[in-house]
Each structure stands twice: as C-alpha cells, then as structure tokens.
Amino acid sequence: MRDLTVRAEGLRQVFDDPDIGEVVAIDELSLEIQAGELTALVGPDGAGKTTLMRLLAGLLKPAAGSLTVLGTDVLKHPQAVQDRISYMPQRFGLYEDLSVQENLDLYADLHGVPPDQRKERFGRMLEMTDMARFTDRPAGKLSGGMKQKLGLACTLVRSPDLLLLDEPSVGVDPLSRRDLWAIVQQLVDDERLSVIISTSYMDEAERCARVFVMDKGRILADGTPAALTAKAAGLTFTATPPAGTPARELQARLIDHPSLVVDAVPEAGRVRFIRQPDADQAKCEALLGDIRTAPRAEELEDAFMMLLRQQQDEPPQSPASQAAESDADVPMPPRDEKPVIVVRDLVRKFGDFTAVASTSFDVGRGEIFGLLGPNGAGKTTTFRMLCGLLPATSGQLEVAGRNLRTARAQARAKIGYVAQKFALYGNLSVRQNLEFFGGAYGMRGRELAGRIKNAIAQFDLDPSAQSGLLPAGYKQRLAMATGLLHRPEILFLDEPTSGIDPLARRAFWRTITALSKEGVTIVITTHFMEEAEYCDRIAIQDAGEMLIIGTPAEVREKAAAGADGETVRTMNDxxxxxxEQNRARHDRQRAAA
Structure with missing residues (x-):
C-alpha cells in the first residue's frame, strides 16, 4: 500500500457565531490522500474546503475526530506538521512595499532557510515563475497574476513534504493560471511533491490524480477525474439555438426547467447541457421543439453539477425567475440604434506610464459587453473611467448620453456598479444596506420601501441576515440588488463572479440574461472565459492596447486564423x-528595431 499524506476519520469542526449560533463547517468527514500525488478539493461556497485546509495545516483544532498528516497526529503535534508543509491561503500576505527579492528574503528568514541553500532555491523559484527580471520591483507594482506567482515562490522558499494551495488561481487571467499550473505540475513531476489544491475551476481539477467533491462539510464523492466523469455518461448533449437567438437565451430556457435539465451553459455558439437521468422524454422533446441536439463527451464539470444538484432540497430557482410582479408595469428604456456608451481615443496616463492607449468602442442599449484581458492589461483602468470613478487623460467618453468630462454626476445617476470585492457594510443587515444605498440614490418613503421589497423577492434574500456573514454567492446577490435599486440604464460589473462556485455563477448569469432582455446595458470584466460566451461582444486588451473587438464567434475565428495550426475551440483558447499573437508581434518589432 502506498504511503498516505493525509488520513482523517470522523473529522468535525464547528464555529460559534453570536448571531446564528453553532455553524458546522466539517461534518464527520473521513478521507485518505496518497503521497506524491496532485489532489483536488472542489465544492460550492461554504463546502468546508478552506476549513479543511486550515485543519490540515494545523492552524485549527478539530472539535472531534482524528487527523494524521505526513504520519504525524496534527492534534498532538501541530508544529511538527507545520515544519514540513507549505501553505498558501487565498489571501497570501505579500509585503507590497518590499521588492520581489526582499519578500523572498523575508519568507526565507521566517522559515529558517539556511543561507547556503537560498541562492539555489531562489534561483529555481525565480526561473519557474519567470520573475528573475523583476527582483527589484515592489510587490505592490506587480499584476495580480505576478503576485500569485510571487506568493507561490515565497511559499516554496523551503522544500516542503506537502504543499497546500487554497484557490491559488482566483482572480488571475488564463495565461497566469496556465503558468501557475505549469509550476505546480513541474513540482509534482520533478520532486514527487504531494500537493493538495482547492479550486473553483473544473478543468484544473481534471489535471489531478484524485478529486474530492465536498458540500456542507462532507465528502459527496471521490475518485479519479475519469471515474467521477463517468457518472454523467449518456446524459450530456449540445443544443444549437435558432439563427438570431443568443445562446444565453436558450441556456436560460433550459435551466428554468430543473426537472428536465441538470445544468446548461453556452459554449462556442451552442449550449452544453445535462439531461436529468429520470427526465420525461416527451417533456424534453416539447421543451426543445425543433432545436437541434447532439450527444457530446461528458466532462468532470457535468458530474460535479449533477452531484451538487442532487444535494439540493428543492429545485433551484434563479433570482431572475423570482422577479416581483409589481415591477412588470415599470417601463424599461426602449432599445434603439444609438449607442449608450461611446468611447473615442481614450487615454489614461499615470506619470510616464500609459495604462490605456487610444482606445475606441461603442456599446448599444441592452447589449452585454465583455471587457477582457490579462492581469495588468488596463481593463480595470478603462472600467473605472467608464464608471466616472477615474478621469481620462484625454479622449471622448459618453455614458447614457452624458459627457463624463462635463456631466459626471448626471451620468452616474444612470449607472449601477458592482465591485469585484464585497463593498457593502458587513455589520449591517441586508435590509439596512438596501435602505442606506437607496437613500444615497435619493429614494425615500413608499418608493424606497417598494423597491426594497421587490429586490428582496427578486434576489431571494433574507432581509434580517447580517451582510458580512452571507455566503459569497449571496453577497454577490446583495451587491447586485443594491446596484439595481435605482433602476439604472447601465450596469457595470467588475469581476463579479471571482471566487464563487459554478452554482452561484449560473444563477448570476440567469439574472444578467433577464436584465439584458429588459433593456439594461451590461458591461462586465471577468477571468472566467466561459462567461465571455454570454456576451454579445467582447473586447480583449493587453498592455493598455485594444487587441480585438467582436462577437465571441468572430474572436474565435480571428484567433484561429492566426494560431498556426493550434486548436482554438473555446474562448479560453x-x-x-x-x-500571445500580439505579444509575439511586439517581440518581432522590437527585435527588428
């Protein structure tokens, strides 16, 4: 029998919350994890993944059960375990005023790495992370992806027997995510390092030797990716929407019938869906009508969604499907041909640094427009200028018919904004947050009370719940509710699904689809490339330059045309x-200069 890295039996962890009483985070959990393998923990928000990670690291003492890590009883000897592991939490603590090299030196000091081992270890980490060129740069000046790579390098300044990574790729772009995984895979292959990683990305979990699916502090299923994927065999299909119908509308139609469809998501102009195992064939045919369907190979995410749906006490309802009837008589802005956002030659400089260079585009009423790019590409700067939060250095910028240079306050009155990080008042209840932000938008009395009632119904919120204690998916619902309370014409969403699980992401996009049909214009940034498939058009930026604008199909076609035979199937590809094509072009130009 192979050595075990982890063995847990009857593990239980509870937290006492003054507002809601005892919270069971880990519930009679038992598992075994093999040494020298890459192991994934996946599950929805609140599944207990982070709590389990902290227990494995000896940072928490379980309420009951036994836990052995690297052959050591963690309850009795937590320090002995900590001396042999490296743990990278979701919010790794870099010192932003220190340089890359100074951060490495500091963590080497903290871990007691001998001076004679540092040169070799630092050199290896800097080579693996491709950061040798940036050793003098302050950590605060790095992009999000580079910060994650530096965090991993600092975690690995000593050579551990076990590496724990808690959602290391949240908030980083596909290129940085690929680089992070290349580093992790190299450590497993070259050093036979045992790695346990929690992730929201099922394509990452597919890379692992074994996957544990968690929910509500328990293990729902575990096995190899292939064994788990087989649970969805024979139930997975693609559906092609009629000409002129966005794939997101067909997706919304399918997921609104949970007795027939487990899950549905747009992909490459079609809709990938999972049929319920016991679905009534006649009802399925009636739902699909003349829509063409075809079988497809099952994926790990299909099995994951099936397992989670089976745990739900009642069929899921999206916030969009619960919209209050009293909103039906409120006229939405009519669709017309005139764009509601006009950007011409937009430039933003910070001293000598150009963050956004001569960017131009339009966005039409009711359109879902995706603003994409690697970490540090300039999309957040562009986004903040569109919202009126940051003045442009030069160029023309109109939002909802208002010039943001001369009428910023009037433009903001027509804008809703949902920040990447939860920006509401965590110590206030759901209702108190809605009342506060409604008042800030100038609403009072009966109007405000009616809007709050409708928002609570539409987003299925508990008005008395403390906002800071809500699960991530419900925090995002509350943020959406506050952003829409004044019925804006345009809604700006800055990476709103970062760090939330696939179930919450499906509900979120069901709401966005409904808002778009009502005429609300949506501008969104995201690092989940599958979400670009929901957009009418997307724009990709890099180094402040606009690389491409078009429908998802147009972007895939143009990318494939320049890919030198490489497969471009998904939006991630x-x-x-x-x-990479743009960066290669710049490299050639610099070499020729």
Whole structure:
C-alpha cells in the first residue's frame, strides 16, 4: 500500500457565531490522500474546503475526530506538521512595499532557510515563475497574476513534504493560471511533491490524480477525474439555438426547467447541457421543439453539477425567475440604434506610464459587453473611467448620453456598479444596506420601501441576515440588488463572479440574461472565459492596447486564423491565442528595431 499524506476519520469542526449560533463547517468527514500525488478539493461556497485546509495545516483544532498528516497526529503535534508543509491561503500576505527579492528574503528568514541553500532555491523559484527580471520591483507594482506567482515562490522558499494551495488561481487571467499550473505540475513531476489544491475551476481539477467533491462539510464523492466523469455518461448533449437567438437565451430556457435539465451553459455558439437521468422524454422533446441536439463527451464539470444538484432540497430557482410582479408595469428604456456608451481615443496616463492607449468602442442599449484581458492589461483602468470613478487623460467618453468630462454626476445617476470585492457594510443587515444605498440614490418613503421589497423577492434574500456573514454567492446577490435599486440604464460589473462556485455563477448569469432582455446595458470584466460566451461582444486588451473587438464567434475565428495550426475551440483558447499573437508581434518589432 502506498504511503498516505493525509488520513482523517470522523473529522468535525464547528464555529460559534453570536448571531446564528453553532455553524458546522466539517461534518464527520473521513478521507485518505496518497503521497506524491496532485489532489483536488472542489465544492460550492461554504463546502468546508478552506476549513479543511486550515485543519490540515494545523492552524485549527478539530472539535472531534482524528487527523494524521505526513504520519504525524496534527492534534498532538501541530508544529511538527507545520515544519514540513507549505501553505498558501487565498489571501497570501505579500509585503507590497518590499521588492520581489526582499519578500523572498523575508519568507526565507521566517522559515529558517539556511543561507547556503537560498541562492539555489531562489534561483529555481525565480526561473519557474519567470520573475528573475523583476527582483527589484515592489510587490505592490506587480499584476495580480505576478503576485500569485510571487506568493507561490515565497511559499516554496523551503522544500516542503506537502504543499497546500487554497484557490491559488482566483482572480488571475488564463495565461497566469496556465503558468501557475505549469509550476505546480513541474513540482509534482520533478520532486514527487504531494500537493493538495482547492479550486473553483473544473478543468484544473481534471489535471489531478484524485478529486474530492465536498458540500456542507462532507465528502459527496471521490475518485479519479475519469471515474467521477463517468457518472454523467449518456446524459450530456449540445443544443444549437435558432439563427438570431443568443445562446444565453436558450441556456436560460433550459435551466428554468430543473426537472428536465441538470445544468446548461453556452459554449462556442451552442449550449452544453445535462439531461436529468429520470427526465420525461416527451417533456424534453416539447421543451426543445425543433432545436437541434447532439450527444457530446461528458466532462468532470457535468458530474460535479449533477452531484451538487442532487444535494439540493428543492429545485433551484434563479433570482431572475423570482422577479416581483409589481415591477412588470415599470417601463424599461426602449432599445434603439444609438449607442449608450461611446468611447473615442481614450487615454489614461499615470506619470510616464500609459495604462490605456487610444482606445475606441461603442456599446448599444441592452447589449452585454465583455471587457477582457490579462492581469495588468488596463481593463480595470478603462472600467473605472467608464464608471466616472477615474478621469481620462484625454479622449471622448459618453455614458447614457452624458459627457463624463462635463456631466459626471448626471451620468452616474444612470449607472449601477458592482465591485469585484464585497463593498457593502458587513455589520449591517441586508435590509439596512438596501435602505442606506437607496437613500444615497435619493429614494425615500413608499418608493424606497417598494423597491426594497421587490429586490428582496427578486434576489431571494433574507432581509434580517447580517451582510458580512452571507455566503459569497449571496453577497454577490446583495451587491447586485443594491446596484439595481435605482433602476439604472447601465450596469457595470467588475469581476463579479471571482471566487464563487459554478452554482452561484449560473444563477448570476440567469439574472444578467433577464436584465439584458429588459433593456439594461451590461458591461462586465471577468477571468472566467466561459462567461465571455454570454456576451454579445467582447473586447480583449493587453498592455493598455485594444487587441480585438467582436462577437465571441468572430474572436474565435480571428484567433484561429492566426494560431498556426493550434486548436482554438473555446474562448479560453481564443483569449490565449489573441494575447500571445500580439505579444509575439511586439517581440518581432522590437527585435527588428
């Protein structure tokens, strides 16, 4: 029998919360993890993944059960375990005023790495992360992806027997995510390092030797990716929407019938869906009508969604399908041909650094427009200028018919904004947050009370719940509710699904689809490339330059045309191809100069 890295039996962890009482985070959990393998923990928000990670690291003491890590009883000897592991939490603590090299030196000091081992270890980490050129740069000046790579390098300044990574790729772009995984895979292959990783990305979990699916502190299933994927065999299909119908509308139609469809998501102009195992054939045929369907190979995410749906006590309802009837008589802005956002030759400089260089595009009413790019590409700067939060250095910028240079306040009144990080008041209840932000938008009395009632119904919120204690998916719902309370014409969403699980992402996009049909214009940034498939058009930026604008199909086609025979099937493939093709062109120009 192979050596075990982890063995847990009857593990239980509870937290006492003054507002809601006892919270069971880990519930009679038992598992065994083999040494020298890459192991994934996957599950929805609140599944207990982070709590389990902290237990494995000896940072928490379980309420009951036994836990052995690297052959050591963690309850009795937590320090002995900590001396042999490296742990990278979701929010790794870099010192932003220190340089890359100074951060490495600091963590080497903290871990007691002998001076004679540092040169070799630092050199290896800097080579693996491709950061040798940036040793003098302050950590605060790095892009999000580079910060994650530096965090991993600092975690590995000593050579551990076990590496724990808690959602290391949240908030980083596909290129940085690929680089991170190349580093992790190299460590497993070259050093036979045992790695346990929690992730929201099922394509990452597919790389692992074994996957544990968690929910509500328990293990729902475990096995190799292939064994788990087989649970969805014979139930997976693609559906092609009629000409002129966005794939997201067909997707919304399918997921609104949970007795027939487990899950559905747009992909490459079609809809990938999972049929319920016991679905009524006649009802399925009636739902699909003349829509063409075809079988497809099952994927790990299919099995994951089936396992989660089976745990739900009742069929899922998206916030969009619960919209209050009293909103039906409120007229939405009519669709017309005139764009509601006009950007011409937009430039933003910070001193000598050009963050956005001569960018131009339009966005039409009711359109879902995706603004994509690698970490540090300039998309957040562009986004902040569109929202009126940051003045442009030069160029023309109109939002909802208002010039943001001369009428910023009037433009903001027509804008809703949902920040990447939860930006509401965590110590206030759901209702109190809605009342506060409604008042800030100038609403009072009966109007405000009616809007709050409708928002609570539409987003299925508990008005008395403390906002800071909500699961990530419900925090995002509350942020959406506050952003829409004044019925804006345009909704800006800055990486709203970062760090939330696939179930919450499906509900979120069901709401966005409904808002678009009502005439609300949506501008969104995201690092989940599958979400670009929901957009009418997308724009990809890099180094402040606009590389491409078009429908998802147009972007895939143009990326494939320049890919030198490489397969471009998904939007993730297209994103990487577009960015790498542009960077290669710049490299050739510099070499020729």
């Amino acid at each position: 297209a994103f990487i191809a577009v960015v």
